[in-house]
Amino acid sequence: MIEVKLPTLAEGVEEAVVSFWHKDAGEDVKKGDDLVEMLTDKATFNVPSPVSGKLNKALVEEGEEVRVGGIIAEIEEA
Numbered sequence: 138m139i140e141v142k143l144p145t146l147a148e149g150v151e152e153a154v155v156s157f158w159h160k161d162a163g164e165d166v167k168k169g170d171d172l173v174e175m176l177t178d179k180a181t182f183n184v185p186s187p188v189s190g191k192l193n194k195a196l197v198e199e200g201e202e203v204r205v206g207g208i209i210a211e212i213e214e215a
Contacts, residue, residue, distance in 0.1 A: 139188050141210040143203045146177060152204045153177045160192045165215075172210060175203075190214040 143153060153175040160172055171183040172192070186192075193211040197203050 138193065139190070139212045139214050140208045141172060141184065141187060141212060143175070143205050143207050143209055144184065145205055147179060150177050150179065150205075152202050153182075154202050155197050155199050155209070156181065157199055158195055159183070160186075162192055162194045164192050166190060166192050166212060184209065186212060188212055188214045 146153065156174040156176045158173050160166055166186040166189065168186055168189045170186045172186050173184050175182055175184060191213045193213045195210050197209045203209055
């Protein structure tokens, strides 16, 4: 199981909010596919899948805040 974490953001930005999920649990993903759109007070960005496989579960709901390094999803690697 691969844990997808919120990557390091711009200097001074410590958290982001889940805007929406591009993929649902159980869907196949390819390495580099956009998984989730995140929002900060300065930017909107997508977090890509680090591996190909199946999105096991999204651990953060839309509208929830996540700290940098926080686990946002689990992917079952192909």
